[in-house]
Structure formats: structure tokens, C-alpha cells
Amino acid sequence: MNIIVTGGAGFIGSNFIFHMLKEHPDYRIVCLDKLTYAGNLSTLEPVMDNPNFRFVKLDICDREGVYKLFEEEHPDMVVNFAAESHVDRSIENPEVFLQTNIIGTATLMDACRKYGIKRYHQVSTDEVYGDLPLDRPDLFFTEETPIHTSSPYSSSKAGADLLVLAYNRTYGLPVTISRCSNNYGPYHFPEKLIPLMIINCLHDKPLPVYGEGLNVRDWLYVEDHCRAIDLIIHNGKVGEVYNVGGHNEMKNIDIVKLICKELGKPETLITHVTDRKGHDMRYAIDPTKIHNDLGWLPETKFADGIKKTIQWYLDNEDWWQPIVSGEYQDYYEKMYKNR
Ligand code: NAD
Ligand code: TYD
Numbered sequence: 001m002n003i004i005v006t007g008g009a010g011f012i013g014s015n016f017i018f019h020m021l022k023e024h025p026d027y028r029i030v031c032l033d034k035l036t037y038a039g040n041l042s043t044l045e046p047v048m049d050n051p052n053f054r055f056v057k058l059d060i061c062d063r064e065g066v067y068k069l070f071e072e073e074h075p076d077m078v079v080n081f082a083a084e085s086h087v088d089r090s091i092e093n094p095e096v097f098l099q100t101n102i103i104g105t106a107t108l109m110d111a112c113r114k115y116g117i118k119r120y121h122q123v124s125t126d127e128v129y130g131d132l133p134l135d136r137p138d139l140f141f142t143e144e145t146p147i148h149t150s151s152p153y154s155s156s157k158a159g160a161d162l163l164v165l166a167y168n169r170t171y172g173l174p175v176t177i178s179r180c181s182n183n184y185g186p187y188h189f190p191e192k193l194i195p196l197m198i199i200n201c202l203h204d205k206p207l208p209v210y211g212e213g214l215n216v217r218d219w220l221y222v223e224d225h226c227r228a229i230d231l232i233i234h235n236g237k238v239g240e241v242y243n244v245g246g247h248n249e250m251k252n253i254d255i256v257k258l259i260c261k262e263l264g265k266p267e268t269l270i271t272h273v274t275d276r277k278g279h280d281m282r283y284a285i286d287p288t289k290i291h292n293d294l295g296w297l298p299e300t301k302f303a304d305g306i307k308k309t310i311q312w313y314l315d316n317e318d319w320w321q322p323i324v325s326g327e328y329q330d331y332y333e334k335m336y337k338n339r
Contacts, residue, residue, distance in 0.1 A: 002028045003233075004075040006060050006108065007082030009039035011188045012123070012222055016081065019226040021047055028052050030073050032066075033082065034059040034100075037327065042319065043187050060104035063111075070115040077119040077233055080108055086191055087127075087153045088335060091277055094152035101156035102163065109167045109175075121233050122164045122177045126218070126245065127154035129179075131280035134216065140286035141179075143241045150278045165239070174238045178229055181245035181285045184305065185222035186312040190324055191331065193217075194306075197256050198313045199324060201265045208336055211275035213253030216282040220246045221300035221308075231294045245285025246298035255306075262310050273339040 003020065007013040008031030020029055029047075033039045035057055047053045054073075058065045060082045082104060084090065084097045105122065112120045129141040130148035147162070149155040167173040188195045197207050228244040236242060253270075260267050290296045300308075313320065324332075 002075045003077045004030045006032045006080045009033040013081035014043045014187050015222045016226045030054045032056050032058050038189050063107050066111045070111045079121045081123045087151045090151055090153035097152050097156040102159045105160040119233055120175045124161050124177050124179045125157050126179050126181045126283050126285050128158040132282040134281050140284045142286045150280050168239045176232050176236045177241045179243050180225050181218035181220050183222045183225050185309050197259045201263045206271040207256050207269045208273040215252050216249050218245045218284050219248050221305035224298040228296050231296050235294050242290045243285045245287050248302045
């Protein structure tokens, strides 16, 4: 089996590559990544010398480059993680989200149509369903929940999902889609809530909680997401969508307090800042379908996963220090200075 994994130098894609090379040592994995600010080649260092692994620096929107790679590799499957992934950045500048997340997805699928493929898998998000009210804890996102997006990020992901399903219906492309809740774990880029709070705590810097911090996210350890995608690409039904989540809903403020406690830092570091525009209140996945059809269940409890994650950041300063001391500084200044 030869699999092209796009966006494999990012957070979830890299964890997926490690998972696949470990679980399927006879597979060839080709990582295609543009290495944007969020892509980090040092993350892939442990597998660079693996003879079953190849890294190619390429933009998924580069049609010529993508077609050439398909001619060279004759992939059996494509798993598309490549995306602009940060909601706050999408609010500042939507255009690159439309380009990568929509046009890039179409370009990859055109290559799959031209050269043939056994499976195209789209890594999507629960954010395509919009949000749920805080006073209706009985409501969850199922695969039948209508698409109803809030941010340019989620809209671009929803646009891509619609295209993926259209390529299945119109051209018979063998596709699957997974829509997962918020991931956390090693190699999470420091602009996202959990790594940002860990790293700020370590520097005794203010912890910027948007609004009152009552927004709820449904957190899943990244390895559980990787296992779900592995199951879907092998056993999932073509044309189907699978929701992935572990029934682990938490308020942002409780996560931040927990990180303070684990690191022995005072909660006085918490600073409430201006809320995100259009901020989604609550995400909550109903994972019944993937459980019943594919036998998937999450393995890592949040209490263990967050400890492992914090320990990983403590042990891997070499990974995050160059990131937070580089152009990320300018980003942080711009996004948080007058908030
Ligand atoms: P990330 O931002 O950490 O990584 C994205 C990767 O894609 C980077 O390596 C980047 O260099 C690469 N990339 C960006 N534009 C590209 C382009 N035009 N061509 C090739 N490569 C490009 O993102 P992540 O958090 O790992 O998310 C991966 C996927 O999972 C995304 O599609 C995201 O929408 C989805 N997702 C993420 C979460 C989450 O909690 N992080 C939850 C559900 C779904
Ligand atoms: P984030 O990690 O950006 O993921 P998403 O918006 O895709 O769910 O944010 C998670 C939650 O944390 C979200 O409700 C926004 C909030 N948040 C803060 O309160 N402060 C921050 O500095 C960041 C980055 C996020």
C-alpha cells in the first residue's frame, strides 16, 4: 500500500505518519507538505531515514506538481490533512483558507480522478456543524446535523466537504470523510489553546482566555483520532461521513485552570481578553456511527492525555522554542497586544 499523506509536517498529520509507519511497517508513506508557518520538518526527523518514507515539499494547489507526484508514486490512497487550520487567522485573512482548503482539495481529487485511486480520505472537522447552545446538553452533532458554519475556517472546510461528496456522486470517486472534535497532544502548534497556555505558563506570561472562557470544546487525544482515520480508510464505507469524538466536553476556563494546577502556577495568570468574533459556544460529537460500524472507541482519558501532553512540552523545548522565538512572536504581538 502506497499512501500520500498531505499536511504531514503539521500536528495531526505527523502523528498520523508515526502511527501508520508503526502499525503498518510494510506500507510506503509519502508526505506532501508545503511547509507553511504550521509545518515543521524537524517533527518528521525520526522517520526521515525510514526507507518506506518520503517527504516532498509541495503545495496541494500546485496542479502540475501534484500530477507529477502521482505519476511517480502511483498512490493507492490519499489522506488529506493539509489545511490552514487556525480560526483566529481565518478571521484576519480568509483568502488563503479558501485557496488551500477548497482549491487544494479539488486539485488533489482531480489528480485522484486522472490517475485512479482506491480511496481519497478528507480529514474534516466538527466545526462544519456550527455550534450548539450551552443550555441544551442533550444535543450532539451527528452525521445528519446540517452544515451551518461560523468562521471563514469552518466555511472553507465545509466547502471542501461538499466538493468531496460531489466528486463521489458525480465522478464515482471513492471518498470518505472524518469530522473530528478538537485534538490535543504532542506537536500541537503553540498558537492553539492547550499548547499556548502550557508555554505561557512555563514563561509566567498572562493566559489570555477569550471572553468568560465558558465555551465548550470536546477534546480528543490525537492518537485516538489517528486510529479512527486508520480504521476508516481500511474499513469505512465509500461515500460515508464518520464523526469522531470522545464525549469529553470541557469549558476553556477549566482547561486553563487545570494546566495552571499541573504546572504549579497561580490562576492569577489568567487574563480575560476580548472575545473571538463569532465565537462558537459548544462543540459536541455523537460518535455512535464509528463505534457501531467500525468498533472505534477512544483509548486515552483526558486526565491522562493532558498529563502526557504537558510532560511532552516539558521534555521537548527543543521543538517549540525555535517556533515561539521566531515569526510566531510577531503573530502573538499582533493578535494579543490590544485584546
Ligand atoms: P496544522 O495547522 O498543525 O498543520 C497543517 C499542515 O498543512 C502544515 O504542515 C502545513 O505546512 C500544511 N499545509 C498548509 N497549507 C498547505 C498547502 N497549500 N499545501 C500543502 N501543505 C499545506 O493542522 P492540524 O491541526 O494538524 O490539522 C490537520 C487537519 O485536521 C486539518 O485539515 C484540520 O482542518 C483538521 N482538523 C484539525 C483538528 C484540530 O483540533 N487540530 C480537529 C479536527 C480536524
Ligand atoms: P483553538 O485551540 O483555537 O481551537 P478551535 O477554535 O478550533 O476550537 O481554541 C479552542 C478554544 O479556546 C476556543 O473556544 C477559543 C479559545 N481560546 C482562548 O480562549 N484563548 C486563546 O488564546 C486561544 C488560542 C483560544
